Amino acid sequence: MMSSALWAKSAQVTGVRVWDSPDSTRLVFDLSKTIKYEIFSLKKPDRIVVDFKNSKVQAVLPGISPNHSLIRNIRSGARKKKSVRFVLDMKKPVKPVYYTLAPNKEYGHRLVIDLHKMPHSKGVAKQTPRSQQSKKSKINSPRDIVVAIDAGHGGEDPGARGKRGTKEKDVVLRIAKRLAQLIKETPGMTPVVIRTGDYYLSLRKRIEKARRHKADLFISIHADAFKNTRVKGSSVYVLSARGASDEAAKWLAQRENAADLIGGVSLEDKDDVLASVLLDLSMNGTIDVSTRVANKVLREFKKIGPVHKRTVQHAGFVVLKSPDIPSLLIETAFISNPREERRLKDKRYQQKLANAMMRGIYQYFIANPPPGTLLAQGNNGKKVYHVKRGDTLSSIAGLYKVSVPHLKRSNKMTSNRLRVGETLTIPF
Numbered sequence: 001m002m003s004s005a006l007w008a009k010s011a012q013v014t015g016v017r018v019w020d021s022p023d024s025t026r027l028v029f030d031l032s033k034t035i036k037y038e039i040f041s042l043k044k045p046d047r048i049v050v051d052f053k054n055s056k057v058q059a060v061l062p063g064i065s066p067n068h069s070l071i072r073n074i075r076s077g078a079r080k081k082k083s084v085r086f087v088l089d090m091k092k093p094v095k096p097v098y099y100t101l102a103p104n105k106e107y108g109h110r111l112v113i114d115l116h117k118m119p120h121s122k123g124v125a126k127q128t129p130r131s132q133q134s135k136k137s138k139i140n141s142p143r144d145i146v147v148a149i150d151a152g153h154g155g156e157d158p159g160a161r162g163k164r165g166t167k168e169k170d171v172v173l174r175i176a177k178r179l180a181q182l183i184k185e186t187p188g189m190t191p192v193v194i195r196t197g198d199y200y201l202s203l204r205k206r207i208e209k210a211r212r213h214k215a216d217l218f219i220s221i222h223a224d225a226f227k228n229t230r231v232k233g234s235s236v237y238v239l240s241a242r243g244a245s246d247e248a249a250k251w252l253a254q255r256e257n258a259a260d261l262i263g264g265v266s267l268e269d270k271d272d273v274l275a276s277v278l279l280d281l282s283m284n285g286t287i288d289v290s291t292r293v294a295n296k297v298l299r300e301f302k303k304i305g306p307v308h309k310r311t312v313q314h315a316g317f318v319v320l321k322s323p324d325i326p327s328l329l330i331e332t333a334f335i336s337n338p339r340e341e342r343r344l345k346d347k348r349y350q351q352k353l354a355n356a357m358m359r360g361i362y363q364y365f366i367a368n369p370p371p372g373t374l375l376a377q378g379n380n381g382k383k384v385y386h387v388k389r390g391d392t393l394s395s396i397a398g399l400y401k402v403s404v405p406h407l408k409r410s411n412k413m414t415s416n417r418l419r420v421g422e423t424l425t426i427p428f
Contacts, residue, residue, distance in 0.1 A: 011035045011055045013084060014108075016074070018062050019155040021199035024116045025070050027088070028156055030059070031109040039098055039113065046090040048115070053083050070094055070115055093118045106158060142374045144190040145217075145365055147183050148210035150319060151176035151193075152222040155200035160225035162341035168223040169198065171344045175332060176221050178354035185421060186362065187386050188374035203318040210325055216370055217293060217361065218327040220319045223344055224308070225336040232337045233308030234301045234353075237329040238290040239321060240314035289326040292368075297328065297360030304352045305343075308334070330357065355390035362388065363399055383426040387418045400426050 015030030029050070036053040057076055064071050072089040079085050094115040101110040151173040153159035159168030173195065180191035192213040194206050201209075210218045224235065294312040301307055308331070320327045332353050333340040343349040366385065369375035385396055393416050397404045408416075410427040 011052070012058045013052060013055060013086075015059045016061055016086070017156075018064070018071070018074075019199045020068070020197070021155070021201065022196070024114050025068075025094075026155060026200060027113040027115065029086075029111040029113075030107065031111060032058075034100070034109055035111075037111060039096060041096070043093075046093050048088040048090060048094070048096055048113070050086040050088075050111075050113070051079070051083055052086075053081070055082070055084050057084050070117070088115075090115075106161075107156075110156075112156070142377050143372060144188055145370060145373050145375060146190050146192060146213055146215045147361060148192045148194055148213060148215035148218045148325070149176045149180050149183075150206050150210070150218065150220040151195045152220055153200075154195050155198055157200050160223055160335045162335040162344075163229070163338055164341055166335060166341050166345055168225075168335055171335070171350070172221045172223055172332070173198070174347075175350045175353050178351055179219075179221075179357050182354055182358040182388055183361075186358075186388060187423075189362075189365070206319055207322045207325070211322065215325050216365075218319070218322060218325045219357065219361075220317070220327070220329045222329065222331050223333055223335040224331040226334060227336075229336055229338060231308070232334050232340050233306040234298075234333060235308045235313055235331040236294045236298045236301070237313045237315045237317060237320065237331070238294050239287055239327065240316050286323060286326050289368075290320070290328060293326060293361060293364045294328050296363045297330065297357055300356035300360045301353075304356050305333075351389070355388075358388055359390065359395070366399075385424045385426055387420055387422045387424065389420050391418055391420075392416075393418065396424065402427055 011034070012032040013029055013035075014032055015028075017028040017030070019026040019028070029052075035055050038051045038053075040049050041047070042049060057078075061074050061076060064073055068091070070091055072091050074086065074088055076084060076086045095118055096113050096115055098111065098113040101107075101112060103109055151169070153169040153172070155169075157169065159172070161167055176193060176195075180193050183189045183191040192210065192215060194209050195201055206220070207218070291312055298307065298310075298312055302310075315329070317329050320329055333344055335341050335344055365375055366383075383400070385400075387396075393404050393407060397407045400407075404416075406427050407413075407424070411424050
């Protein structure tokens with residue numbers, strides 16, 4: 001049995017909300033004030049029980065889809081001594097993790113219960129998916145460059161909100177999906193969308209997912225806000241030296257859990273000095289690559305609209321702190337600015353932002369392809385470029401410092417028209 005005490009003379013459960021993610025389900029109880037509560041599990045059938053003491057229900061229970069992976073049904077009822085019981089009928093055993101949250105600008109008091117799927121039973125062999133098996137058989141084949149795209153906030157955390165009610169979590173997810181589509185359309189590159197829907201992910205879990213997919217670059221997309229509604233423009237951030245130093249200290253403190261951390265080098269069996277040197281080298285190299293990609297993205301942003309800061313900024317954001325993955329945090333615009341709020345909701349402007357990010361990313365990787373990737377291989381020794389949405393002959397020629405006529409002659413082109421997906425040979 002699990003319990004916690006939050007005392008109140010009388011209170012109400014004013015809302016019940018459910019947020020789904022690929023790995024867990026979050027249940028949020030909105031409360032009028034702090035309440036004494038108790039949570040426990042029952043078996044045969046599997047249930048999670050939540051008792052609120054000295055309280056009433058003023059909430060409509062959410063409907064649960066028959067296809068929900070964990071929850072079969074949610075029901076509630078009054079009990080003796082003025083208590084209220086909620087019962088979650090489960091389809092399978094889960095591990096509940098719960099805590100309370102104090103009021104903020106968006107919500108009042110809340111009890112949050114995260115229902116985590118139980119690990120597979122020991123002794124049961126887990127089949128390797130065919131897609132993974134085929135990947136293993138191609139270990140020596142050139143690989144795609146992997147870009148992890150993280151839409152900030154999500155679920156219970158809406159992020160900043162515009163004057164017209166636009167939520168940061170919604171617009172940045174749309175932009176992230178547009179960027180992912182551009183990357184998917186580019187030969188030699190593969191996107192990994194960190195948050196695929198409206199659910200919450202901790203900052204550390206976002207980094208962990210990028211690492212599981214062996215990402216070459218991590219991009220976290222946000223929309224800024226400020227009390228002055230006239231402030232506008234995009235900004236691009238990378239990790240600060242101070243942030244890197246603080247993070248290195250944390251990694252060193254936990255290095256027994258940091259196997260295979262830096263390019264296949266474990267810190268577990270290294271002494272303090274060597275581990276510190278390895279982390280410093282990794283962090284410095286990561287920040288250098290992050291800054292070079294960030295400069296290219298910022299340059300593209302300057303072509304499509306105002307920028308808030310004309311140079312790449314440095315900060316200690318948690319999502320930038322992976323020692324082995326170059327990382328950027330992009331503030332696309334100020335959602336607190338009415339004009340920029342309208343632009344952020346506009347599909348065409350979302351595409352412009354995604355195009356600008358894509359051009360900056362591609363410019364960096366076409367010039368600095370990681371060894372063993374398709375972009376590093378080129379095309380029979382020739383340098384090639386795969387046309388993407390928003391490209392022009394002049395922008396491609398400028399990227400490689402060649403003239404437009406020279407570029408056209410090398411590709412036997414008779415017009416300036418480009419087709420998305422076509423491959424251009426770049427003259428030496």
